[in-house]
Amino acid sequence: MLYCPYCGVQTKEEETYCIKCGKYLPEDRYNRLGNKPNIKRWRLPFLSSALLLLLFIAFYVTLEIRTAKAKEYYMEGEQKVLAQDYQAAQTLFQNALKLKDNFQHAEASLAFMDKAISIEATLQESKQLLKEEKYAKALESLSQSEKDLQDFNGEAVNQIVERITKERNTIKLEKLKHALQQEPDIDQLKILLWDATSIETAEAEQLSANIREQIVNFVFTKASEHLTNNQFNNANVIVKDGLKYAPDSEKLLSLQTTIDKEKVAFETAQQSRIEQAMTTANKEQQLNDSEAIKLKKIEITSDDQENLVVKGQVQNVATIPINSIMVEYIIKTNKGEEILTNEVYVFPDELYPDETGNFEFTHYDMNDKNQALRVEVKTITWYKE
Template identity: 45%
Template structure:
């Protein structure tokens, strides 16, 4: 028990205030009364400090991890961007940096591994491009196939970019290979095989090759069919035309000749040959003026094409008053000395000419490689 310094009343040792006057007891008196009070408070302060330090430590660690994760994601996005631009080496560095910042970033690890494959694919593409430039077409195509094989288990925009580059280079390589083959002037059978190859390549250059080959096939089929038709070998003539139409189904020239062949064959089988012979005999006895009573030759010339073959082209016009068909033109090729080199007969297309209509004459001499002049010998036609 102690005395209150204010009222002198005895107080209990455990009281902080006087129970009689209500005044707060002095601090030194309280400390005297409770000498162990400070020690008691310090024991509660220690766990509080430890708790605060733990919270700060955990917060700092979380903040650092968040910063590393954000940095890793930024590196990852940068890697994706440069990869789309084709800079696979730099993209690989970004993915490696992203992977090193965090131990749980499987996408960065996967992309880093794929960049190694992309670099290998790009190396093969560059190698194939050099091989194509050096005209090693077969080796180049094999290299591109190997590059494509590396990508078969992957997908995505980068893969699509690489595959597009492979396909583009493969098409260009095939075109270069076909153009080199065309320079060697392949046979008609070889041209047919080249045609299928060119048609499988979806480029403008390939379409040009297809057009060029079809023109040669049509010219070959027409010339041979026309020759068989003159010899009245109708089945053989039709076979040449149908084979040509197989590769050039829209050829008006061959379709017209096919119609001519059928009509000639029908006329032969139905005993109309006598009327044709009479018309031919009558035409042979007439003068040059009488020969142009039904048909007028408006143009006829012989020129060498790019392959060195002599092409005879011309136009005829019907001046008859009724439809005529099976019009044929006989011409003679002469040299600079005026000597006859050879003669030929070719049917015009379309088969039937109505009054005032114009027909076309065309024939390719594959065995003639020099320039010659052409002159009209005679014109024959059939009147319905």
């Protein structure tokens, strides 16, 4: 039987054109034998499917290999990040993204690397700014770096934040030291104290203690001056303000108690208080009136700011408790020339038998700091229970 070699329909020997597809039929009968096109028609889809399957398998295998390699680059990059080798980590994350599109973890890590490298440069710049004493600019750049990390988290981020915090504390500490070298006044010291307490280092803690001690000494001196002049309200205001900065200061708490007692005594029995003070000075009277207090020591020194400081210690040698002990002393030159006379109260305010108390007074703005000076006690007065 004869067939059209184009569409496969059966033909007759004498036909010149296919009655179905209309194409010219071959004159050679051999080319019209068998339904050859039908055989090709079922083989072609099979071969196409097989080829597509092979291509799919090859693509899948290649994709898996690239994905595995991308993950390997990513894991290596994570290790470099923890080692703070950000440049190497950045290259590894870039390689991972070249092998695998839409690799979100690598994209996020690469974005973090851009920030980390920038912050690394900022940290180096802050060290140079610190050398140039440009503290504000250095702290501002570190604050901005910390803000840049707000959208990130994890161990690597914590490492950078710790470095920023450490660098910030270093800068703030150096700024504080520089400010203290400028001999700040009392108001500036109060501000510097808050700055010092905000720095979480052992050295800053020591500086805070030193600043607080300066504030306490200044407050004690000024309040004592008002107390000596019977300006009790002024003295109390000064002490309360000082306690804001040193709430546990025994020295100021004791002085506050003394002020309160002195105010009551002054308002209710001023004359009686004067007579009692005069009586205690009489060596003829009994021990509890005249010799209740024993001076153990008194000395004059200088503090770190070269201010004159008078320190001393007394002891209650009476048989009853005494309180509101006031020591009046004279500062003289070695030649005996009197420089000044001052009064200071002993703390704690009340001493029981055999107990000791201390007194201390810092003299600011004296013009005789370079002279050889000595201190002598003129009188000691107190009250009995």
